[in-house]
Amino acid sequence: xxxxxxxxxxxxxxxxxxxxxxxxxxxxxxxxxxxxxxxxxxxxxxxxxxxxxxxxxxxxxxxxxxxxxxxxxxxxxxxxxxxxxxxxxxxxxxxxxxxxxxxxxxxxxxxxxxxxxxxxxxxxxxxxxxxxxxxxxxxxxxxxxxxxxxxxxxxxxxxxxxxxxxxxxxx
Numbered sequence: 001x002x003x004x005x006x007x008x009x010x011x012x013x014x015x016x017x018x019x020x021x022x023x024x025x026x027x028x029x030x031x032x033x034x035x036x037x038x039x040x041x042x043x044x045x046x047x048x049x050x051x052x053x054x055x056x057x058x059x060x061x062x063x064x065x066x067x068x069x070x071x072x073x074x075x076x077x078x079x080x081x082x083x084x085x086x087x088x089x090x091x092x093x094x095x096x097x098x099x100x101x102x103x104x105x106x107x108x109x110x111x112x113x114x115x116x117x118x119x120x121x122x123x124x125x126x127x128x129x130x131x132x133x134x135x136x137x138x139x140x141x142x143x144x145x146x147x148x149x150x151x152x153x154x155x156x157x158x159x160x161x162x163x164x165x166x167x168x169x170x171x
Contacts, residue, residue, distance in 0.1 A: 065119065071162070072115040075132065079108030095142045107135060115166075129166035136160035 081088050082105025092101040111128040118125010139156040 068115050068119045068125065072112045074112075075108045075115070076112035079105045079110075079112060081105070082108065095146060097142060104135070107131065111135075126167055129163045133160055133163035133167055136163060 078088075082092075082101050089098070089101060092098045092104075111132045114124050114128025114131070118128060136156050136159045140153060140160055143153040143156060
C-alpha cells in the first residue's frame with residue numbers, strides 16, 4: 001500500500017510541474033519517460049508484476065511518436081551545433097574529447113533522421129535509439145570522469161534512459 005502512495009505522490013508532483021494533471025494518459029507517458037522507461041500501470045499488467053501496483057514495460061505509440069517528432073529535432077539541433085557552436089566546441093574541450101566533436105555531430109544528425117524514419121520502419125528507429133543510448137552512456141561516463149555534478153549529468157542520464165526505453169520497448 002505504501003508503494004502506491006509514494007508512486008501516486010511522485011506522479012502527481014511531476015504532472016503538476018508539467019501541467020498534466022487533467023490528462024491521465026499524458027501523465028502516465030511523462031512519468032514513464034522520467035522513470036527510465038517504466039510506465040506505471042496501476043491495476044493493469046503488460047508483463048509480469050508484483051504487489052498491488054505494477055511496474056511494467058509497455059509499448060505506447062504516443063511515446064514513439066513523441067520521440068520521433070519532438071526528440072528527433074533536438075538531436076538534429078545538437079548535432080548541427082557540434083559543427084557551428086563555439087560553446088559546444090568549448091564543452092568538448094572541457095570533456096577532453098574535442099577530437100570527437102564532428103563525429104558526435106554527424107552521429108546525432110543521422111540518429112535524428114533514424115528516429116523519424118522509425119515511425120514507418122521500426123528497425124531504423126530501434127537502431128537509432130540503440131546508437132543514441134550508447135552515445136549517452138559514453139556521455140554519462142565522460143561527465144563522471146571529469147567530475148561534473150549530478151545536475152550537469154542529468155540530461156545525459158535522461159536521454160540514456162529514454163533511448164534505452166525506445167530501443168528495448170517502443171520499436
